[in-house]
Amino acid sequence: MLEELRIGDNGTYIYDKVAVAIDRLKCFEALALEYSPEGYYLCDSGGKDSSVIKQLAIMADVKHGVHHNHTTLDHPETVYFVRREKARYEDLGIPYTIHYPKMSFWRLMRKKRMPPMRLARYCCAELKEHGGKDRVCITGVRWAESTRRKTNRGIVEIASTKAVPQLMITNDNEESRKEFETCTAKGKRVVNPIIDWTDDEVWEFIERYLIPVNPLYDFGFKRVGCVGCPMNTHAAQELDALPKYKQAFIRTMQRMINDRIADGGTPFWKNGEEYYEYWVSGKAMPKDDDQIGMDFSEVTP
Numbered sequence: 376m377l378e379e380l381r382i383g384d385n386g387t388y389i390y391d392k393v394a395v396a397i398d399r400l401k402c403f404e405a406l407a408l409e410y411s412p413e414g415y416y417l418c419d420s421g422g423k424d425s426s427v428i429k430q431l432a433i434m435a436d437v438k439h440g441v442h443h444n445h446t447t448l449d450h451p452e453t454v455y456f457v458r459r460e461k462a463r464y465e466d467l468g469i470p471y472t473i474h475y476p477k478m479s480f481w482r483l484m485r486k487k488r489m490p491p492m493r494l495a496r497y498c499c500a501e502l503k504e505h506g507g508k509d510r511v512c513i514t515g516v517r518w519a520e521s522t523r524r525k526t527n528r529g530i531v532e533i534a535s536t537k538a539v540p541q542l543m544i545t546n547d548n549e550e551s552r553k554e555f556e557t558c559t560a561k562g563k564r565v566v567n568p569i570i571d572w573t574d575d576e577v578w579e580f581i582e583r584y585l586i587p588v589n590p591l592y593d594f595g596f597k598r599v600g601c602v603g604c605p606m607n608t609h610a611a612q613e614l615d616a617l618p619k620y621k622q623a624f625i626r627t628m629q630r631m632i633n634d635r636i637a638d639g640g641t642p643f644w645k646n647g648e649e650y651y652e653y654w655v656s657g658k659a660m661p662k663d664d665d666q667i668g669m670d671f672s673e674v675t676p
């Protein structure tokens with residue numbers, strides 16, 4: 376629930392998560408403006424959590440621009456949704472930038488000589504997580520998404536270079552704010568206003584404010600990632616429903632085999648099809664079943 380009854384020093388009170396999230400955004404706006412006259416750098420992945428932070432930034436009335444990193448492997452529904460969101464934001468007078476990568480996913484896969492796998496997701500860092508350097512970013516990161524995030528992500532963070540340890544602050548008190556604002560480490564400063572929200576609270580907010588969300592959720596998707604992402608348990612079915620992407624994987628894998636032969640190596644697979652079948656066979660895929668219920672027949676190819 377977005378509103379909870381809590382017990383404080385002076386008795387019970389209502390803890391309003393929306394008001395707290397708005398306060399977190401207002402709190403660091405001055406700092407965001409110090410780093411850039413454009414204010415916050417709001418990261419939009421095209422997923423539901425991004426839809427929430429975009430609405431919260433409008434409600435908080437903080438200066439910001441929205442940024443989306445196109446991966447070249449995005450689901451077509453995500454590409455169309457992001458374009459609609461860009462048009463909607465520009466109508467509201469809020470800048471919205473779609474960033475295109477220097478190297479496509481297909482070229483990157485060939486360069487890395489392997490397709491992305493659950494334990495080798497090199498593409499996220501190269502295609503999805505760039506941008507916002509020396510800015511104050513807003514992200515929709517939440518602890519509920521993984522147990523690892525509970526231990527290594529905070530309400531505010533400084534993602535610094537290796538030489539300076541990352542500063543992570545998990546409460547809203549004055550001392551922590553001061554620490555965040557005065558830290559001289561270079562790098563991204565990140566505010567995660569909904570870090571303590573549950574999935575149900577995210578949907579409660581979306582329904583309360585009738586916010587547009589990626590239509591993939593209507594098809595049963597629980598996460599919005601790239602087509603064939605190794606984190607998706609049903610990547611093989613998704614690729615069967617989107618044959619152009621499947622063919623692109625097979626073509627690229629065939630090129631990777633050719634590259635190996637050209638380098639004097641012995642390929643492990645006879646051809647791109649065999650390589651592809653191995654990759655989607657589940658050996659490199661997650662074991663959890665977090666995408667149950669998707670209806671691929673309704674997804675636009």
Ligand code: SF4
Pocket residue numbers: 446448491496497498499500502503600601602603604605606
């Ligand atoms: S979402 Fe999946 S496929 Fe897309 S960039 Fe990240 S790891 Fe790679």
